Amino acid sequence: MVNLIWTAVVVLIILWLLGFSVSIGGGLIHLLLVLALIGIVYNLLTGRRV
Incomplete structure (x- = not known):
């Protein structure tokens, strides 16, 4: 799902x-x-948390 968001951001x-x-x-x-x-x-707010 995260890759999909980054792909959408790059395309936009x-x-x-x-x-x-x-x-x-x-x-x-x-x-x-x-x-x-x-x-x-x-993406920054819902990203992977340590």
């Missing part, structure tokens, strides 16, 4: 970067960034 960040280079999507670009950040925070 790549799409966000592509959105800047192609200049399409407007608000969608920022939505992708927010979703990627939420995924990172979720």
Whole structure:
């Protein structure tokens, strides 16, 4: 499950970067960034505990 979250985060960040280079999507670009950040925070909070 953790690998799936990291994969989704990486894909969202790549799409966000592509959105800047192609200049399409407007608000969608920022939505992708927010979703990627939420995924990172979720993974950090629910990650493996020692």
